[in-house]
Amino acid sequence: DVKVTQSSRYLVKRTGEKVFLECVQDMDHENMFWYRQDPGLGLRLIYFSYDVKMKEKGDIPEGYSVSREKKERFSLILESASTNQTSMYLCASSRGQNMNTEAFFGQGTRLTVV
């Protein structure tokens, strides 16, 4: 069974902390994505990666960075957490380049910044 695993279901962090959200996929997928999900706004793309060490900004990259040192792992980093980054974060992966295959999602990490 294919799987995308996010390291935490729930996180509470203080304003100004550096936060790491980890995502691992076991499907040998080339593409990995980080989205945030907020009520009424749907899923918004933060960053994506189409290969190891490659990254592309999505629609809302400000305040975030990413790391993809290994094919199976894609990390989202909040350099200095702020309260407006309280949200549900979803990691996803997909196969290949324009292969018309779906993205598989993790279970989500609900981050609260206080």
Next chain:
Amino acid sequence: GESVGLHLPTLSVQEGDNSIINCAYSNSASDYFIWYKQESGKGPQFIIDIRSNMDKRQGQRVTVLLNKTVKHLSLQIAATQPGDSAVYFCAENIPLSEGQNFVFGPGTRLSVLP
């Protein structure tokens, strides 16, 4: 910017009735479309997909219709069951030179009444 949207943010149906969830997209270059189901506290799960060279695809109790002329996508659920209660998202795949870009709609909440 170009976006994917939904006509109805909420939909209530009687158990056993058919459900129809609609979606409008605006990017004419999109070549692949997906419907996802998201239950409370979980990540989105793939339901069904359709390529742009098709206008209809059927799965088990679900059918997706694609009208490229008016850039419209719909999800039909036959004999709706309580377990179908969830938020449903449409997504379009926009081809890129590297990787993929999925754009999601804001979602429709489906409530199944007993």
